[in-house]
Amino acid sequence: MQDLNDLYQEVILDHNRRPRNFGPLPDATQSAKGHNPLCGDRLTLSLKVEADRITGISFEGSGCAISKSSASLMTDAVKGMTLDEAITLFDRFHLMVTTPIDEPIDKDAEAAVGKLAVLAGVREFPARVKCASLPWHTLKAAITNAPEPAKTE
Amino acid sequence: MRIHPAPAAPPAIFDVAAIRALFPALQQQVHGKPLVYLDNAATTQKPQAVIDALVSYYAHDNANVHRGVHALSERATAAFESARKTVQRFVNARSDREIVFTRNATESINLVARAWGDWQLNAGDEVLITAMEHHSNIVPWQMACARTGAILRVAPIDDYGDVVMDEFARMLTPKTRMLAVTHMSNALGTINPVGDMVKMARSVGATVLIDGSQAAYHQAVDVQALDPDFYVFTGHKVYGPTGIGVLYGRESVLQAMPPFLGGGDMISSVTFEKSEWNELPYKFEAGTPNIADAIALGAALDFVQSIGFDAIGAHESAVLAYATAQLSAVPGLKIIGTAKHKASVVSFVIDDIHPHDIGTIVDREGVAIRTGHHCAQPVMDRYGIPATARASLAMYNTTDDVDALVGALARVRQLLG
Ligand SMILES: Cc1ncc(COP(=O)(O)O)c(C=O)c1O
Numbered sequence: 163m164q165d166l167n168d169l170y171q172e173v174i175l176d177h178n179r180r181p182r183n184f185g186p187l188p189d190a191t192q193s194a195k196g197h198n199p200l201c202g203d204r205l206t207l208s209l210k211v212e213a214d215r216i217t218g219i220s221f222e223g224s225g226c227a228i229s230k231s232s233a234s235l236m237t238d239a240v241k242g243m244t245l246d247e248a249i250t251l252f253d254r255f256h257l258m259v260t261t262p263i264d265e266p267i268d269k270d271a272e273a274a275v276g277k278l279a280v281l282a283g284v285r286e287f288p289a290r291v292k293c294a295s296l297p298w299h300t301l302k303a304a305i306t307n308a309p310e311p312a313k314t315e
Numbered sequence: 316m317r318i319h320p321a322p323a324a325p326p327a328i329f330d331v332a333a334i335r336a337l338f339p340a341l342q343q344q345v346h347g348k349p350l351v352y353l354d355n356a357a358t359t360q361k362p363q364a365v366i367d368a369l370v371s372y373y374a375h376d377n378a379n380v381h382r383g384v385h386a387l388s389e390r391a392t393a394a395f396e397s398a399r400k401t402v403q404r405f406v407n408a409r410s411d412r413e414i415v416f417t418r419n420a421t422e423s424i425n426l427v428a429r430a431w432g433d434w435q436l437n438a439g440d441e442v443l444i445t446a447m448e449h450h451s452n453i454v455p456w457q458m459a460c461a462r463t464g465a466i467l468r469v470a471p472i473d474d475y476g477d478v479v480m481d482e483f484a485r486m487l488t489p490k491t492r493m494l495a496v497t498h499m500s501n502a503l504g505t506i507n508p509v510g511d512m513v514k515m516a517r518s519v520g521a522t523v524l525i526d527g528s529q530a531a532y533h534q535a536v537d538v539q540a541l542d543p544d545f546y547v548f549t550g551h552k553v554y555g556p557t558g559i560g561v562l563y564g565r566e567s568v569l570q571a572m573p574p575f576l577g578g579g580d581m582i583s584s585v586t587f588e589k590s591e592w593n594e595l596p597y598k599f600e601a602g603t604p605n606i607a608d609a610i611a612l613g614a615a616l617d618f619v620q621s622i623g624f625d626a627i628g629a630h631e632s633a634v635l636a637y638a639t640a641q642l643s644a645v646p647g648l649k650i651i652g653t654a655k656h657k658a659s660v661v662s663f664v665i666d667d668i669h670p671h672d673i674g675t676i677v678d679r680e681g682v683a684i685r686t687g688h689h690c691a692q693p694v695m696d697r698y699g700i701p702a703t704a705r706a707s708l709a710m711y712n713t714t715d716d717v718d719a720l721v722g723a724l725a726r727v728r729q730l731l732g
Contacts, residue, residue, distance in 0.1 A: 166679050
């Protein structure tokens with residue numbers, strides 16, 4: 163049986179209780195809004211980009227434990243990365259959370275996402291995959307500076 | 316102590332265990348726990364009688380209606396039209412010409428917003444709705460207003476989830492051409508004083524549509540007593556199948572109103588120059604209708620009537636009172652929607668725990684509730700919350716179901732508290 167503890171792992175609960183990089187980013191160079199119409203979650207992601215590198219990042223908004231901890235983990239993970247590196251990590255993360263539950267996760271993707279692997283448990287909860295991926299779609303929108311709010315599909 | 320008058324008829328015997336046994340879907344386990352189904356405002360489970368009606372139609376009577384002279388077509392037509400008569404009795408309409416089959420409540424409202432709205436609304440006219448409407452009683456009117464230049468007005472609700480009647484009265488003016496209001500709120504459980512609202516709307520000459528999607532499976536509906544021009548509901552919430560809805564329309568209004576969709580069945584004669592519309596209600600039923608689901612809806616309504624709304628209402632009120640008391644005692648839990656007159660819905664939030672997390676966790680305990688904005692985003696905005704968790708009752712729910720929910724909420728607190 164799929165266990166709730168696969169989803170709500172200690173790391174996730176910790177990031178939910180004490181989200182990292184949460185709040186405004188006064189010297190942001192770009193930002194994007196994400197919206198999950200299914201649950202009404204809204205998220206604003208702000209980036210400070212200098213010479214193609216993410217030197218500052220923060221998020222604000224309301225969301226469930228999964229989207230909040232995913233945003234928190236993501237901001238920790240991509241801080242200091244170049245934009246290309248962040249996009250590559252987006253692809254790996256996306257691959258991980260959308261791999262069907264009865265298939266093994268791509269080894270490179272798993273290695274690349276590192277600590278983010280705690281979110282692989284969402285695969286057992288199809289309705290919650292979008293919660294985990296919303297911050298990432300919003301990051302991609304902020305990087306590409308898309309004018310439309312990011313959606314989860 | 317208050318002395319209650321003796322009931323006119325002996326109370327119906329309501330054996331909830333026997334009723335539960337008639338619903339096959341309730342007999343299952345989910346995640347290794349007995350299913351506790353508390354998402355009835357989204358859709359109700361189906362009794363065996365409804366499933367049998369569907370199977371029997373396809374196994375024996377399947378044919379197109381209103382066109383063949385062969386035995387199967389005659390049987391299918393008779394069953395389809397008999398379902399219409401069942402609906403007529405269910406809402407106490409004067410005539411079965413006033414009962415139009417649609418796909419769902421949403422289509423019924425869109426039919427009116429298109430056919431009536433485009434015909435009757437002009438620039439500067441007003442359409443009045445309330446702040447507790449489901450999206451399906453908001454968006455079709457927004458679209459009609461955009462086409463015609465009419466203005467959408469929204470009567471506010473108070474903190475309890477009641478329409479502010481003073482404001483409502485103030486907003487209802489001779490400019491108001493349409494009042495479109497829900498009989499019962501899916502997000503809050505509020506039952507609106509629709510009888511009074513219809514009278515007030517009449518006094519300014521407005522046409523009235525009532526969205527009965529939630530009310531129709533909790534209480535008896537009498538369109539002659541309520542007296543709206545339109546009353547809509549959706550089959551799948553009243554223990555019937557998906558894909559079938561109802562539009563009741565006052566005969567004189569339907570008669571005068573232009574058709575909605577064009578095609579087969581809705582005409583009496585067609586030449587390339589001109590078509591003549593068919594008589595009621597067929598004028599509004601273009602194309603092959605959803606025959607099987609209409610027949611199964613008839614079976615669902617017969618089933619509900621055989622138990623009776625007096626018994627259903629009394630049982631559901633008792634379980635709602637129990638649920639309200641038990642949930643109120645859950646630490647940090649706040650009920651959203653505390654109107655004096657409400658039915659069968661408890662929407663709630665728990666501290667800053669997101670409703671989605673609540674939904675996922677209680678699901679693992681076998682408890683199905685709805686979490687989200689319930690297709691009523693303006694209601695969520697009114698309370699300044701993104702979403703709620705919602706437990707909603709049907710005739711087969713018990714106080715044990717409520718206990719299971721409360722037990723599952725303890726697990727939420729344990730994980731996320
Ligand atoms: C009050 C109300 N109106 C309208 C609807 C729409 O019903 P349907 O989606 O079947 O058209 C619903 C159901 O969600 C509802 O609760």
